[in-house]
Amino acid sequence: MFDNNRFSLVFIILIFHHVSAIGRDGLKLIFEDKFNSSSTLNESIWNYNYPWGSTYNHQANMIRRQVIITDLGQVKLTAIPVRTSNITSLDTVDYGIINVDYTSGAIHTNSLTTLKRGLTIVNMRVPSVVSTWPMIMLVPLDETLPTLTMDVFNDRRNIGYTFRYTSQIGSSESVSGTTRSSTDNSLDYHSYAIDWGYDKISFLVDNVLLRSFIKPIEIVQISDMSLVIALGVGGRSQSIPVNSSDYPATLLINSVQMWEPKFDGRFKIINFNSKLLLEVENGFVSDFTRIVQNNDKGTLWQQWDIFYVGYNTYKIVNVNSRKVLDDFDWQTNDGAKIVQYKYEIKDNQIWKIIENEDADNTVTLINVWAQKAASFVGASTQIGSQLVLNEINDGPDQKWTLIRL
Ligand SMILES: *[C@@H]1O[C@H](CO)[C@@H](O)[C@H](O)[C@H]1NC(C)=O
Ligand SMILES: *[C@@H]1O[C@H](CO)[C@@H](O)[C@H](O)[C@H]1NC(C)=O
Numbered sequence: 001m002f003d004n005n006r007f008s009l010v011f012i013i014l015i016f017h018h019v020s021a022i023g024r025d026g027l028k029l030i031f032e033d034k035f036n037s038s039s040t041l042n043e044s045i046w047n048y049n050y051p052w053g054s055t056y057n058h059q060a061n062m063i064r065r066q067v068i069i070t071d072l073g074q075v076k077l078t079a080i081p082v083r084t085s086n087i088t089s090l091d092t093v094d095y096g097i098i099n100v101d102y103t104s105g106a107i108h109t110n111s112l113t114t115l116k117r118g119l120t121i122v123n124m125r126v127p128s129v130v131s132t133w134p135m136i137m138l139v140p141l142d143e144t145l146p147t148l149t150m151d152v153f154n155d156r157r158n159i160g161y162t163f164r165y166t167s168q169i170g171s172s173e174s175v176s177g178t179t180r181s182s183t184d185n186s187l188d189y190h191s192y193a194i195d196w197g198y199d200k201i202s203f204l205v206d207n208v209l210l211r212s213f214i215k216p217i218e219i220v221q222i223s224d225m226s227l228v229i230a231l232g233v234g235g236r237s238q239s240i241p242v243n244s245s246d247y248p249a250t251l252l253i254n255s256v257q258m259w260e261p262k263f264d265g266r267f268k269i270i271n272f273n274s275k276l277l278l279e280v281e282n283g284f285v286s287d288f289t290r291i292v293q294n295n296d297k298g299t300l301w302q303q304w305d306i307f308y309v310g311y312n313t314y315k316i317v318n319v320n321s322r323k324v325l326d327d328f329d330w331q332t333n334d335g336a337k338i339v340q341y342k343y344e345i346k347d348n349q350i351w352k353i354i355e356n357e358d359a360d361n362t363v364t365l366i367n368v369w370a371q372k373a374a375s376f377v378g379a380s381t382q383i384g385s386q387l388v389l390n391e392i393n394d395g396p397d398q399k400w401t402l403i404r405l
Protein backbone atom coordinates (compact mmCIF):
# COMPACT_ATOMS: atom_id res chain seq x y z
CA MET A 1 0.00 0.00 0.00
CA PHE A 2 0.98 3.57 -0.59
CA ASP A 3 1.86 5.44 2.54
CA ASN A 4 0.35 8.84 1.86
CA ASN A 5 2.26 10.58 4.56
CA ARG A 6 5.55 9.34 3.32
CA PHE A 7 4.92 10.60 -0.19
CA SER A 8 3.18 13.85 0.58
CA LEU A 9 5.06 16.98 -0.37
CA VAL A 10 6.56 18.80 2.52
CA PHE A 11 6.12 22.45 1.78
CA ILE A 12 7.82 24.77 4.20
CA ILE A 13 5.94 27.97 4.50
CA LEU A 14 7.09 31.04 6.31
CA ILE A 15 4.40 33.34 7.54
CA PHE A 16 5.35 37.04 7.79
CA HIS A 17 7.38 36.55 10.95
CA HIS A 18 9.35 39.75 10.89
CA VAL A 19 7.35 42.92 10.97
CA SER A 20 10.02 45.52 10.45
CA ALA A 21 9.88 48.07 7.69
CA ILE A 22 12.90 49.22 5.78
CA GLY A 23 13.67 52.93 6.08
CA ARG A 24 14.95 55.13 3.28
CA ASP A 25 17.22 57.43 5.36
CA GLY A 26 20.47 55.91 4.18
CA LEU A 27 19.31 55.51 0.59
CA LYS A 28 19.05 57.81 -2.42
CA LEU A 29 16.44 57.42 -5.18
CA ILE A 30 18.41 57.09 -8.42
CA PHE A 31 15.70 55.91 -10.75
CA GLU A 32 11.93 56.04 -10.82
CA ASP A 33 9.40 55.36 -13.55
CA LYS A 34 5.67 55.83 -12.99
CA PHE A 35 4.93 55.17 -16.65
CA ASN A 36 2.56 58.09 -16.99
CA SER A 37 4.54 60.63 -18.99
CA SER A 38 4.08 58.95 -22.32
CA SER A 39 2.18 56.19 -24.09
CA THR A 40 5.32 54.19 -24.82
CA LEU A 41 8.18 52.92 -22.72
CA ASN A 42 11.17 55.23 -22.54
CA GLU A 43 13.60 53.30 -24.69
CA SER A 44 16.64 54.94 -23.22
CA ILE A 45 15.72 53.02 -20.04
CA TRP A 46 13.71 49.97 -21.07
CA ASN A 47 14.09 47.11 -23.52
CA TYR A 48 11.56 44.42 -24.39
CA ASN A 49 11.76 40.69 -23.58
CA TYR A 50 14.58 39.23 -21.47
CA PRO A 51 18.14 40.51 -21.73
CA TRP A 52 19.07 37.11 -23.21
CA GLY A 53 16.15 36.62 -25.61
CA SER A 54 12.47 35.79 -25.68
CA THR A 55 12.14 32.61 -23.59
CA TYR A 56 12.84 31.45 -20.05
CA ASN A 57 11.68 28.55 -17.80
CA HIS A 58 8.04 28.65 -18.93
CA GLN A 59 5.53 28.21 -21.75
CA ALA A 60 5.40 31.69 -23.25
CA ASN A 61 7.47 33.30 -25.92
CA MET A 62 7.89 37.00 -25.13
CA ILE A 63 7.16 39.60 -27.77
CA ARG A 64 7.04 43.36 -27.73
CA ARG A 65 3.40 43.53 -28.88
CA GLN A 66 2.27 42.07 -25.51
CA VAL A 67 3.57 45.15 -23.65
CA ILE A 68 1.48 48.31 -23.68
CA ILE A 69 1.06 51.39 -21.49
CA THR A 70 -2.49 52.06 -20.31
CA ASP A 71 -4.16 55.47 -20.13
CA LEU A 72 -3.83 55.27 -16.35
CA GLY A 73 -0.05 55.05 -16.56
CA GLN A 74 0.61 51.37 -16.02
CA VAL A 75 2.65 48.93 -18.02
CA LYS A 76 0.36 46.07 -19.01
CA LEU A 77 1.86 42.67 -19.86
CA THR A 78 -0.66 40.30 -21.44
CA ALA A 79 -0.32 36.54 -21.81
CA ILE A 80 -2.34 34.89 -24.58
CA PRO A 81 -2.85 31.23 -25.63
CA VAL A 82 -1.27 31.73 -29.04
CA ARG A 83 1.99 30.45 -30.45
CA THR A 84 4.01 33.23 -32.08
CA SER A 85 7.35 31.56 -32.39
CA ASN A 86 8.92 28.72 -34.28
CA ILE A 87 10.40 27.73 -30.91
CA THR A 88 8.00 24.92 -30.11
CA SER A 89 9.65 23.47 -27.04
CA LEU A 90 12.36 24.29 -24.52
CA ASP A 91 14.60 22.04 -22.50
CA THR A 92 14.61 23.81 -19.12
CA VAL A 93 16.85 23.12 -16.15
CA ASP A 94 13.99 23.41 -13.67
CA TYR A 95 11.00 21.84 -15.46
CA GLY A 96 12.40 19.56 -18.15
CA ILE A 97 11.05 19.84 -21.69
CA ILE A 98 8.12 22.24 -21.94
CA ASN A 99 5.93 23.40 -24.82
CA VAL A 100 6.16 27.01 -25.87
CA ASP A 101 2.58 27.50 -26.97
CA TYR A 102 1.74 30.86 -25.32
CA THR A 103 2.84 34.42 -25.95
CA SER A 104 3.41 37.06 -23.30
CA GLY A 105 5.51 40.11 -22.44
CA ALA A 106 8.58 41.06 -20.45
CA ILE A 107 10.57 44.25 -20.01
CA HIS A 108 14.04 44.92 -18.64
CA THR A 109 16.20 47.92 -17.86
CA ASN A 110 19.13 48.36 -20.19
CA SER A 111 22.78 48.73 -19.29
CA LEU A 112 22.31 52.43 -18.39
CA THR A 113 19.86 51.63 -15.60
CA THR A 114 21.42 49.03 -13.35
CA LEU A 115 22.09 48.71 -9.63
CA LYS A 116 25.26 47.47 -7.87
CA ARG A 117 23.64 47.44 -4.45
CA GLY A 118 20.61 48.99 -2.84
CA LEU A 119 16.85 48.62 -2.98
CA THR A 120 14.64 47.91 -6.00
CA ILE A 121 10.86 48.19 -5.66
CA VAL A 122 8.23 47.17 -8.20
CA ASN A 123 4.61 48.09 -7.51
CA MET A 124 2.36 45.77 -9.49
CA ARG A 125 -0.84 43.80 -9.58
CA VAL A 126 -0.48 40.15 -10.53
CA PRO A 127 -3.06 38.36 -12.69
CA SER A 128 -5.69 36.20 -10.94
CA VAL A 129 -5.11 33.34 -13.38
CA VAL A 130 -3.38 30.74 -11.21
CA SER A 131 -1.32 29.23 -14.02
CA THR A 132 0.48 32.51 -14.71
CA TRP A 133 3.92 33.12 -13.24
CA PRO A 134 4.59 36.84 -12.67
CA MET A 135 8.11 37.63 -11.53
CA ILE A 136 10.70 40.31 -10.95
CA MET A 137 14.36 39.48 -11.37
CA LEU A 138 17.64 41.28 -10.97
CA VAL A 139 20.12 39.77 -13.39
CA PRO A 140 23.43 40.46 -15.06
CA LEU A 141 22.81 41.50 -18.67
CA ASP A 142 23.90 38.11 -20.01
CA GLU A 143 22.03 35.01 -18.83
CA THR A 144 24.55 34.17 -16.12
CA LEU A 145 24.48 34.09 -12.35
CA PRO A 146 23.94 35.60 -9.88
CA THR A 147 20.22 36.35 -9.94
CA LEU A 148 17.76 37.70 -7.40
CA THR A 149 14.13 36.78 -7.96
CA MET A 150 10.69 37.32 -6.46
CA ASP A 151 7.67 35.62 -7.94
CA VAL A 152 4.02 34.87 -7.27
CA PHE A 153 2.95 31.36 -8.13
CA ASN A 154 0.12 28.81 -8.00
CA ASP A 155 -2.83 30.15 -6.01
CA ARG A 156 -2.03 33.85 -5.69
CA ARG A 157 -0.81 33.55 -2.10
CA ASN A 158 2.62 32.05 -2.66
CA ILE A 159 5.41 34.58 -2.86
CA GLY A 160 8.76 33.05 -3.67
CA TYR A 161 12.20 34.61 -3.31
CA THR A 162 15.54 33.28 -4.45
CA PHE A 163 19.18 34.29 -4.57
CA ARG A 164 21.00 32.07 -7.06
CA TYR A 165 24.78 32.19 -7.27
CA THR A 166 27.79 30.18 -8.31
CA SER A 167 29.12 27.83 -5.65
CA GLN A 168 32.81 27.49 -4.84
CA ILE A 169 33.01 24.44 -7.09
CA GLY A 170 31.41 26.34 -9.97
CA SER A 171 27.90 24.93 -9.89
CA SER A 172 24.63 26.82 -9.50
CA GLU A 173 23.43 27.07 -5.90
CA SER A 174 20.70 29.07 -4.23
CA VAL A 175 19.03 30.16 -1.03
CA SER A 176 15.30 30.65 -1.25
CA GLY A 177 11.97 30.49 0.49
CA THR A 178 8.24 30.89 0.08
CA THR A 179 5.91 33.08 2.07
CA ARG A 180 2.25 32.38 2.26
CA SER A 181 0.41 35.70 2.31
CA SER A 182 -2.88 36.13 4.12
CA THR A 183 -4.67 37.57 1.10
CA ASP A 184 -4.85 36.79 -2.59
CA ASN A 185 -2.15 38.97 -4.12
CA SER A 186 -4.07 39.44 -7.37
CA LEU A 187 -6.73 41.48 -5.58
CA ASP A 188 -4.55 44.57 -5.30
CA TYR A 189 -1.32 46.34 -6.15
CA HIS A 190 1.60 45.38 -3.93
CA SER A 191 5.21 46.50 -3.71
CA TYR A 192 7.67 43.68 -4.26
CA ALA A 193 11.18 44.67 -3.23
CA ILE A 194 14.71 43.28 -3.17
CA ASP A 195 17.54 44.92 -1.23
CA TRP A 196 21.19 43.93 -0.95
CA GLY A 197 24.42 45.32 0.39
CA TYR A 198 27.84 43.84 1.11
CA ASP A 199 26.52 41.30 3.62
CA LYS A 200 22.80 40.87 3.47
CA ILE A 201 20.04 40.27 0.93
CA SER A 202 16.44 41.03 1.90
CA PHE A 203 13.11 40.39 0.24
CA LEU A 204 10.08 42.51 1.14
CA VAL A 205 6.42 42.90 0.27
CA ASP A 206 4.68 46.19 1.00
CA ASN A 207 7.79 47.25 2.94
CA VAL A 208 7.49 44.26 5.29
CA LEU A 209 10.51 41.98 5.48
CA LEU A 210 9.84 38.42 4.35
CA ARG A 211 13.37 37.16 4.86
CA SER A 212 17.02 38.23 4.92
CA PHE A 213 19.97 36.07 4.00
CA ILE A 214 23.52 36.81 5.21
CA LYS A 215 25.74 35.92 2.24
CA PRO A 216 28.84 38.14 2.26
CA ILE A 217 30.99 35.79 0.18
CA GLU A 218 28.41 35.10 -2.51
CA ILE A 219 27.23 38.73 -2.73
CA VAL A 220 30.63 39.63 -4.17
CA GLN A 221 29.41 38.00 -7.39
CA ILE A 222 26.76 40.67 -7.82
CA SER A 223 27.75 43.62 -9.96
CA ASP A 224 25.55 45.68 -12.25
CA MET A 225 22.07 44.20 -12.11
CA SER A 226 19.35 44.88 -14.64
CA LEU A 227 15.71 44.65 -13.57
CA VAL A 228 13.45 42.22 -15.45
CA ILE A 229 9.67 42.17 -15.00
CA ALA A 230 7.94 39.29 -16.79
CA LEU A 231 4.63 37.51 -17.01
CA GLY A 232 5.40 33.83 -17.48
CA VAL A 233 2.92 31.04 -18.17
CA GLY A 234 3.27 27.73 -16.31
CA GLY A 235 6.84 27.62 -15.05
CA ARG A 236 6.79 27.68 -11.28
CA SER A 237 2.96 27.77 -11.30
CA GLN A 238 3.18 24.09 -12.18
CA SER A 239 0.65 22.52 -9.90
CA ILE A 240 -2.24 23.94 -11.91
CA PRO A 241 -2.63 22.83 -15.53
CA VAL A 242 -2.54 25.73 -17.93
CA ASN A 243 -6.03 26.08 -19.40
CA SER A 244 -6.33 28.31 -22.46
CA SER A 245 -9.86 29.36 -21.57
CA ASP A 246 -8.42 31.31 -18.58
CA TYR A 247 -6.50 33.59 -20.96
CA PRO A 248 -5.75 36.39 -21.75
CA ALA A 249 -4.22 37.28 -18.37
CA THR A 250 -2.60 40.58 -17.47
CA LEU A 251 0.07 41.88 -15.14
CA LEU A 252 -0.16 45.63 -14.36
CA ILE A 253 2.98 47.50 -13.31
CA ASN A 254 2.37 50.82 -11.57
CA SER A 255 5.86 52.02 -10.78
CA VAL A 256 9.50 51.02 -10.43
CA GLN A 257 12.11 52.55 -8.11
CA MET A 258 15.82 51.96 -7.58
CA TRP A 259 17.55 53.28 -4.45
CA GLU A 260 21.30 53.35 -4.01
CA PRO A 261 23.24 53.59 -0.70
CA LYS A 262 24.08 57.23 0.10
CA PHE A 263 27.19 56.65 2.18
CA ASP A 264 29.32 53.91 0.61
CA GLY A 265 32.90 55.17 0.48
CA ARG A 266 35.90 56.43 2.49
CA PHE A 267 35.37 59.26 4.97
CA LYS A 268 36.70 61.34 7.82
CA ILE A 269 34.07 61.53 10.56
CA ILE A 270 33.99 64.86 12.40
CA ASN A 271 32.00 65.61 15.53
CA PHE A 272 29.84 68.71 14.93
CA ASN A 273 30.18 69.87 18.54
CA SER A 274 33.91 69.38 19.19
CA LYS A 275 35.12 69.63 15.56
CA LEU A 276 37.43 66.71 16.40
CA LEU A 277 37.87 63.56 14.32
CA LEU A 278 36.87 60.04 15.20
CA GLU A 279 39.90 57.77 15.52
CA VAL A 280 41.08 54.43 16.86
CA GLU A 281 43.10 55.41 19.93
CA ASN A 282 46.85 55.47 19.12
CA GLY A 283 46.18 53.59 15.88
CA PHE A 284 46.16 50.26 17.71
CA VAL A 285 44.86 47.33 15.67
CA SER A 286 43.76 45.05 18.50
CA ASP A 287 40.15 44.23 19.36
CA PHE A 288 38.61 46.36 22.13
CA THR A 289 40.74 49.45 21.38
CA ARG A 290 38.77 52.56 22.37
CA ILE A 291 37.33 54.85 19.75
CA VAL A 292 38.10 58.46 20.70
CA GLN A 293 38.14 61.97 19.26
CA ASN A 294 41.30 63.84 18.33
CA ASN A 295 42.69 66.64 16.20
CA ASP A 296 43.16 65.87 12.53
CA LYS A 297 46.58 64.19 12.29
CA GLY A 298 46.11 62.90 8.77
CA THR A 299 46.54 59.30 9.91
CA LEU A 300 44.87 56.25 8.42
CA TRP A 301 43.29 55.43 11.78
CA GLN A 302 41.32 58.66 11.41
CA GLN A 303 39.80 57.38 8.16
CA TRP A 304 36.81 55.09 7.82
CA ASP A 305 35.38 52.93 5.06
CA ILE A 306 31.60 52.91 5.22
CA PHE A 307 29.90 49.93 3.56
CA TYR A 308 26.23 49.33 2.92
CA VAL A 309 25.42 46.12 4.85
CA GLY A 310 21.89 45.97 3.41
CA TYR A 311 18.46 46.83 4.81
CA ASN A 312 19.29 50.53 5.11
CA THR A 313 22.21 49.89 7.47
CA TYR A 314 25.98 50.28 7.35
CA LYS A 315 29.21 49.01 8.90
CA ILE A 316 31.97 51.51 9.67
CA VAL A 317 35.45 50.05 9.14
CA ASN A 318 38.69 51.68 10.25
CA VAL A 319 41.04 52.05 7.27
CA ASN A 320 44.12 51.17 9.32
CA SER A 321 42.94 48.25 11.46
CA ARG A 322 40.06 47.01 9.25
CA LYS A 323 38.06 46.57 12.46
CA VAL A 324 34.58 48.02 12.88
CA LEU A 325 32.81 50.35 15.31
CA ASP A 326 31.31 48.00 17.89
CA ASP A 327 28.99 48.54 20.84
CA PHE A 328 31.15 46.89 23.54
CA ASP A 329 29.48 43.94 25.24
CA TRP A 330 26.12 44.69 23.56
CA GLN A 331 25.34 47.31 26.20
CA THR A 332 22.20 49.35 25.76
CA ASN A 333 22.60 51.83 28.63
CA ASP A 334 23.46 55.48 28.12
CA GLY A 335 27.23 55.77 28.11
CA ALA A 336 27.73 52.32 26.51
CA LYS A 337 31.28 52.35 25.16
CA ILE A 338 32.27 52.00 21.54
CA VAL A 339 35.41 50.04 20.67
CA GLN A 340 36.81 48.51 17.52
CA TYR A 341 36.26 44.81 16.97
CA LYS A 342 36.60 42.19 14.27
CA TYR A 343 33.55 42.31 12.01
CA GLU A 344 31.12 39.45 12.59
CA ILE A 345 27.94 40.90 11.02
CA LYS A 346 26.36 41.34 14.43
CA ASP A 347 23.73 44.00 15.13
CA ASN A 348 25.94 45.73 17.72
CA GLN A 349 28.39 46.43 14.83
CA ILE A 350 25.77 47.76 12.43
CA TRP A 351 24.65 51.38 12.14
CA LYS A 352 21.92 53.49 10.64
CA ILE A 353 23.15 56.73 9.14
CA ILE A 354 20.43 59.34 9.22
CA GLU A 355 20.77 62.75 7.60
CA ASN A 356 19.67 65.57 9.87
CA GLU A 357 17.06 67.93 8.54
CA ASP A 358 18.88 71.07 9.67
CA ALA A 359 20.91 72.64 6.90
CA ASP A 360 24.15 71.76 8.74
CA ASN A 361 24.79 68.78 6.49
CA THR A 362 25.29 66.40 9.40
CA VAL A 363 24.24 62.83 10.10
CA THR A 364 23.34 60.89 13.22
CA LEU A 365 24.91 57.45 13.70
CA ILE A 366 22.50 55.05 15.38
CA ASN A 367 23.59 51.65 16.61
CA VAL A 368 21.10 49.07 15.34
CA TRP A 369 21.30 46.92 18.45
CA ALA A 370 21.08 49.61 21.13
CA GLN A 371 18.99 52.07 19.09
CA LYS A 372 21.12 54.86 20.55
CA ALA A 373 23.25 57.57 18.97
CA ALA A 374 27.05 57.82 18.79
CA SER A 375 28.07 60.74 21.03
CA PHE A 376 30.20 61.66 24.06
CA VAL A 377 29.54 61.60 27.80
CA GLY A 378 28.50 65.12 28.79
CA ALA A 379 28.91 66.23 25.18
CA SER A 380 32.65 66.33 25.88
CA THR A 381 34.84 68.33 23.54
CA GLN A 382 38.08 67.01 25.03
CA ILE A 383 40.71 65.21 23.03
CA GLY A 384 40.73 61.54 24.00
CA SER A 385 37.07 61.30 25.08
CA GLN A 386 35.70 57.87 24.24
CA LEU A 387 32.83 57.45 21.82
CA VAL A 388 29.70 56.18 23.59
CA LEU A 389 26.01 55.63 22.92
CA ASN A 390 23.33 57.91 24.33
CA GLU A 391 19.58 58.29 24.03
CA ILE A 392 18.85 60.08 20.75
CA ASN A 393 18.35 63.76 21.60
CA ASP A 394 19.55 65.71 18.54
CA GLY A 395 22.29 67.32 20.65
CA PRO A 396 25.24 68.76 18.72
CA ASP A 397 27.53 66.00 20.03
CA GLN A 398 25.26 63.48 18.30
CA LYS A 399 25.80 65.13 14.94
CA TRP A 400 28.62 64.18 12.60
CA THR A 401 29.99 65.57 9.39
CA LEU A 402 31.13 62.95 6.91
CA ILE A 403 33.94 64.25 4.71
CA ARG A 404 34.28 62.04 1.67
CA LEU A 405 37.93 61.33 0.82
C1 LIG B 1 1.21 59.01 -12.35
O1 LIG B 1 0.99 57.75 -11.72
C2 LIG B 1 0.97 57.81 -10.32
C3 LIG B 1 0.86 56.41 -9.78
O2 LIG B 1 0.77 55.48 -10.79
C4 LIG B 1 -0.18 58.69 -9.86
O3 LIG B 1 -0.16 58.79 -8.46
C5 LIG B 1 -0.02 60.08 -10.48
O4 LIG B 1 -1.14 60.88 -10.15
C6 LIG B 1 0.11 59.96 -11.97
N1 LIG B 1 0.39 61.29 -12.54
C7 LIG B 1 -0.16 61.72 -13.65
C8 LIG B 1 0.28 63.07 -14.10
O5 LIG B 1 -0.98 61.08 -14.26
C1 LIG C 1 13.86 58.94 -20.99
O1 LIG C 1 14.83 58.63 -20.01
C2 LIG C 1 15.98 59.43 -20.11
C3 LIG C 1 17.00 58.85 -19.14
O2 LIG C 1 16.48 58.80 -17.85
C4 LIG C 1 15.60 60.86 -19.81
O3 LIG C 1 16.75 61.69 -19.90
C5 LIG C 1 14.55 61.32 -20.82
O4 LIG C 1 14.09 62.59 -20.47
C6 LIG C 1 13.38 60.36 -20.81
N1 LIG C 1 12.49 60.70 -21.90
C7 LIG C 1 11.20 60.94 -21.71
C8 LIG C 1 10.39 61.24 -22.92
O5 LIG C 1 10.69 60.92 -20.60
Ligand SMILES: *[C@@H]1O[C@H](CO)[C@@H](O)[C@H](O)[C@H]1NC(C)=O
Binding pocket: 086, 087
Ligand atom coordinates in the same frame (compact mmCIF):
# COMPACT_ATOMS: atom_id res chain seq x y z
C1 LIG D 1 12.83 30.71 -36.51
O1 LIG D 1 12.50 32.01 -36.98
C2 LIG D 1 13.59 32.88 -37.04
C3 LIG D 1 13.10 34.27 -37.40
O2 LIG D 1 11.91 34.22 -38.10
C4 LIG D 1 14.63 32.34 -38.02
O3 LIG D 1 15.73 33.21 -38.06
C5 LIG D 1 15.06 30.97 -37.57
O4 LIG D 1 15.94 30.40 -38.52
C6 LIG D 1 13.89 30.05 -37.40
N1 LIG D 1 14.33 28.82 -36.77
C7 LIG D 1 13.91 27.63 -37.17
C8 LIG D 1 14.47 26.46 -36.41
O5 LIG D 1 13.14 27.48 -38.09
Ligand SMILES: *[C@@H]1O[C@H](CO)[C@@H](O)[C@H](O)[C@H]1NC(C)=O
Binding pocket: 241, 243, 244, 245, 246
Ligand atom coordinates in the same frame (compact mmCIF):
# COMPACT_ATOMS: atom_id res chain seq x y z
C1 LIG E 1 -10.65 24.71 -18.95
O1 LIG E 1 -11.56 25.63 -18.36
C2 LIG E 1 -12.87 25.52 -18.91
C3 LIG E 1 -13.70 26.68 -18.37
O2 LIG E 1 -13.50 26.80 -16.99
C4 LIG E 1 -13.43 24.16 -18.58
O3 LIG E 1 -14.72 24.00 -19.12
C5 LIG E 1 -12.50 23.09 -19.16
O4 LIG E 1 -12.93 21.79 -18.76
C6 LIG E 1 -11.08 23.29 -18.69
N1 LIG E 1 -10.22 22.38 -19.41
C7 LIG E 1 -9.39 21.57 -18.79
C8 LIG E 1 -8.53 20.71 -19.66
O5 LIG E 1 -9.29 21.53 -17.57
